[in-house]
Amino acid sequence: MKLPRLRRKGPPAAPLTSTQSGWLGAAILAAQLPQALHVPIWIAVLGCALVALRLWLASRDRARPGASVARIPSWALVIFAVAIAALLRASYGYLLGRDPSVAFLYVLVGVKFLESRTVRDGTLLVCLAAFLAITPFLFGQSPLAAAAALPALLLLGATLAALAARTPLAVAAAAPRRAVAQAGAMMLQGLPIALLLFVLFPRIAGPLWGVPQGARATTGLSDTMSPGMIAELTQEDSVALRADFAGAPPPPAQRYWRGPVMSRFDGRTWSASFVRPDGGLPTAGVRSVEYTITLEPNDRPWLFALELPSALPEMSTDTSPGDVVVSRDRQLVARRPVGQVLRYRQRSQLADSHPALPRDAMENLRLPPEANPRTRALAAQLRERHADDAAYVEAVLAHFRDNPFTYTLAPGTIHARDPVDGFLFESRRGFCEHYASAFAVLLRAAGIPARVVTGYQGGEFNRRGNYLIVRQSDAHAWVEAIVDGQWRRFDPTGAVSPLRIESGISGALPDALELPLFARLDAGFLKDAQLLFDALNHAWRRNVVGFDATRQRDVWRWLRLDPALPGQAVGAIAIAGAAWMGVVLGWLAWRRGRRERSAVLWSEVCARLARAGLPREAHEGPLAYTTRASRRWPDYAIAFGAIGEAYARLRYASVPAREREALLATLKRAVEVLPAPVALRGGA
Amino acid sequence: MTLRPASQNVPTAAKLAAVHQQLAAIVVGKEAPLKLALACLLARGHLLIEDIPGVGKSTLAHALAATLGLRYSRIQFTSDLLPADVLGVSVFDERAQAFRFHPGPVFNSVVLADEINRAPPKTQSALLEAMEERQVSLDGQTRKLPEPFFVIATQNPTEQIGAYPLPESQLDRFLMAIEIGYPDPGAERELLSGGDRRAKIAEMPALADPPTLAEWQREAGSVHVAPALLDYVQALLAASRGAGGADAGARRGLSPRAGLMLLAAARAHALVAARPMVLPEDVQAVFPAVAGHRLAGGARAGALQAQALVRAVPLP
Structure with missing residues (x-):
């Protein structure tokens, strides 16, 4: 079978002018810059250098019009592109994936620019650059990324305008500022x-590109806890979650965001037990709160909620990590890790106790037999004095309060073999995990079932957006113990440093400089600006990035569109879009009509003078014609002068809009002054 | 009548009006050629005057130089004129034991090249190259010509025996080619009754200096050109190439460069007329002078052809 030839016939393609090349170069650079942070540095430099090389060659050609034009042959560029692909394959280890593909596109745009000669090439290049300009959104969809894409968008538009200008004169006449405007x-x-x-356009549930985002390293809580781990996390000021409350958020002392619960202890490290999905939900009580959590990806299947969650989370995003269960430890656990921003509605009961399940007491008593002997001795000693469980717990808390314990991020080195002994009897300097661990060990040693709960405590209220920001630096560990058949929350850290619970970590640490900048209280206006930006970011997350198929169906319902028939939405788009285009086109026509009112008036003048016996010659300009008319009818010289001047300015000068109106009015008045053609004929 | 100029043009417009007035007092009754010569200078072009002797060509050149405060020189072209007579020559200095350059008459701001078609082609092209490059290369050394540099060349269209008419490609070096023509009776009367022109020129005050003139030239380059006017210029260019059935017998069409020169000349003309923008009237005023010698060999024939072209192209 013979295939038809696809070569286009017709005149040779129009070559790119130097102005057009300049526009293309600027647009490509603007598209490359936001992406430069995401590609390897050598790629970033190389891609921009190729564009600069082309612009430099073009300027050299301009400087020496007669000389032979420098060309880099296409085959060399193809070899170059293949070499780049091979280098990328070597540096990433793979080629088909987000990162190497974006890097390749980044360079390829420069290569294509080097060999672009015609306007057709230029149009293709604009498409490539537009594609490059959206690739940063594969890495992050923050408002900053959107703002960074704007210059490229504007320049690409201006470039298209420059490419569409047919003649060199028209290209030269289009000033850069005007083209951008x-x-x-x-x-x-x-x-x-x-x-x-x-x-309105029907969305696909889930991310469009199917790009796995889990490759990113995320920080957050872990399912084990050993001394120093949470203190390290405190150095992070990245956001863990944000929570919007319907009313006022609960007071700081009740903001315990429950995370992994640790029941197993090996003498040094606490770790979480297997998830058993048989935890119950308390029935909604009086102190029930409702809120919406926006959870940052943490690569763990945990969803956080205020103690205690009284309902299963209600997802308001499409990206769901699967079914969520309440574990036996009263923790919300999903089927899959949270790899994308997650929003869910959550209900909690602000309670610091809940009933223990039958086997809980048995599972939370185990201690490694040899470890921390001095701690056991202390427990035995205290237990002798306090047979009652509640009194014993009080005595342990008093022990922390009354002895010179220090709450600090830098506890120093602690005895490696028996860390609890080392902490309790030697250093007495520690962070929340030290206190929680020692407290739980003291309780278990006295036969009281206890476990460590990790999560976040506190959170900063952002007045700008009326929500709580919980950062990684708010990470905390506390203890639950069974007293009188109920799990009760005890926070030994609060016994040592009540400020930690009341005003957050920055209030509790004397030397705030150890903390990340945004977790401090005293950062002043910088803090204020940061809160403002966070509020903006949060709103963006919620309303732009978070606008997905689920939310879209709500909008459809609100508009009385049937979610089961996406065709209805498409029809609505077509109707509304056509209406808007009608508005824009009508407005343009109205403006053109206004602009050309001068032309209408001018042709009226010409027609009247022609009937009076003085037709305008086809080539005659406004001044020449009105001067001729003034000579013929000197009585109306002033009116003719005004007409000629106003029309000439309206048509040939650059007049600001305000002055344009005044000129139009002058023209109109002067035309009204002219007598009828018959009178003119008689008066001549 | 004139249009209200844009505010930043007011001083320039007033000064240009004074210049024009002073020139008109010397070159009597020649409004249009004067304006064209001034526009040609403001557009950084060179001027070719085709006319018989005695109609005031050198008076015009001399008065222009004196009024604008420019150095003036005149070269009478003859059949034995050598390039060195125009450009200058290096002479060996015995005392200094070195060659010393004696600049020729071309090293002046206003140069009148009288009867340029009398000199052999080699000398002609020496001048024409200097006009184009605005510099002189001699003995491997490049010397800049003064800025501004304005050449007024004349040629006598009637006496062609023993003359070397300028080839078309050389004619292209001139922005404008004009005729001056006989004065009308009134102006001639004033001329005859008036005193010595040369003495009057010597008394005239300089109304400008080279930096001012450079500023004016810059201003002329930035006079506003509306898209509607570009449409008109393009229509004229297309018509000169015989497009659209408006072929007015053009032997050859106008090049894009001719189009750019036409715009530059029209801008300068608008500045002389104290307007902040170019009107079709400006284009039409300069069109015969700019396009004439490019369309046909001589200023007169070309100008007639150009005028016919203007009449044939309606304002868009």
Whole structure:
């Protein structure tokens, strides 16, 4: 079978002018820059250097018009591109994936620019650059990323305008500022349609690209706890979660965000037991709160909730980590790790106790037999004096209060073999995990079932957006013990440093400089700006990035569209889009009509003078014609002068909009002054 | 009548009006050629005057130089004129034991090259190259010509025996080619009754200096050109190439460079007319002078052709 030849016939393609190349170069650089942070440094430099090389060659050609034009042959560029692909394969270890593909595109745009000669190449290049400009969103969808994409978008629009200009004169006449303004105006006109598509166009549930995002290293709580781990986490000021409350958030002392619960202890490290999905939910009580949590990805299947969760989370994003269960330890656990931002509605009962399950007491008593002998001795000694469980717990808390314990991020080295002994009897300096661990060991040694609960405590209230920010630096560990058949919450850290619970970590540590900047209280206006930005970021997450198929169906329902028939939504888009285009086109026509009112008036003048016996010659300009008319009818010289001047300025000068109106008015008045053609004929 | 100029042009417009007035007092009754010569200078072009002797060509050149405060020289072209007579020559200095360059008459701001078609082609092209490059290369050394540099060349269209008419490619070096023509009776009367022109020129005050003139030239380059005017210029160019059935018998069309020169000349003309923008009237005023010698060999024939072209192209 013979295939038809696809070569286009017709005139040779128009070559790119130097102005057009300049526009292309600027647009490509603007598209490359936001991406430069995500690609390896050598790629970032190389990609921009290729663009610079082309611009430099072009300027050299301009400087020496007669000389032979420098060309880099296409085959050399192809070899170059293949070499880059091989290098990328070697440096990443794979080629088909987000990172190497984006890096390859980054360089390829530069290569293509080097060999672009015609306007057709230029148009193709604009498409490539536009694609490059969206790749940063594969890495992060923050408002900053959106803002960084704007210059590229504007320049690409202006470049398209420059490419569309047919003649060199027209290209030269289009000043850069005007071209950018035009591109901006067109984008603003398109904005409602983009919004319409964003809100109404049927979405695919789940991320569009199917790019696994789990490759990112995330910090957060772990399912084990050994001395020093939470103190290390305190150095992170990244956000763990944000919580919007319907009313006022609970007071700081009740903000215990429950995370992994640790029942197993090997003398040094606490670790979580297997998840058993048989935990119950308390029935909603009086002190029930409702809130929405926006959870940052943490690569763990844990969902956080205030103690104690009284309902299963209600997902309001499409990206669900699978079914969520309440574990036997009263922790919310999902089927899969949280790899993307997750939003869910949650209900909790602000309680510091809950009933123990039958086998809980048995499972939370075990201690390694040889470890921490001095701690056991202390427990035995205290137990002799306090036979009652509650009194014993009080005595242990008093022990922490009354002895010179220090709450610090830098506890120093602690006895390696028996860390609890080392902490309790030697250093007496520790962070929440030391206190929680020692407390739980003292309780277990006295026969009281106890376990360590980790999670976050506190959170900063952002007045700007009315929500709580909980950071990694709010990570905390506390203890639950069974007293009188109930699990009760005890926070030994609070016994040593009540401020930690009341005003957060920055209030509790004397030397705030050890803390990350944004976790401190005294950062002043910087803090304020940071809170403002966080509020913006949160709103963006919630309303733009978080606008997914689930939320879209709500909007459809609100608009009385049937979610089961996506065709209805498409129809609505078509109707609303057409209406908006009608508005824009009508407005443009109205403006053109206003602009050309001068032309209408001018042709009226010409027609009237022609009837009076003085037709305008086809080539005659406004001044020449009105001067001729003034000579013929000197009585109306002033009116003719005003007409000629106003029309000439309206048509050929660059007049600001305000002055334009005044000129139009002058022109109109002067035309009204002219007598009818018959009178003119008679008066001549 | 004039249009209200944009505010930043007011001083320039007033000064240019004074210049024009002073020139008109010397070159009597020649409004249009004067304006064209001034526009040509402001557009950084060179001027070719085709006319018989005695109509005031050198008076015009001399008065222009004096009024604008520029150094003036005149070269009478003859059949034995050598390039060195125009450009200058290096002479061996016995005392200094070195060659010393004696700059020729071309090293002046306003140069009148009288009867340029009398000199052999080699000498002609020496001048024309200097005009184009605005520099002189001699003995392997490049010397810049003064800025501004404005050449007014004249040629006598009637006496062609023993002359070397400028080839078309050389004509292209001139922005404008104009005729001056006989004065009308009134102006001639004033001329005859008036005193010595040369003495008057010597008394004239300089109204500008080279930096001012450079500023004016810059201003002329930035006079506003509306898209509607570009449409008109493109229509004229297309018509000169015989497009759209408006072929007015053009022997050859206008090049894109001719289009750019036409715009530059029209801008300068608008500045002389104290307007902040170019009107079709400006384009039409300079079109015969700019396009004439490019369309046909001589200023007169070309100008007639150009005028016919203007009449044939309606304002868009």
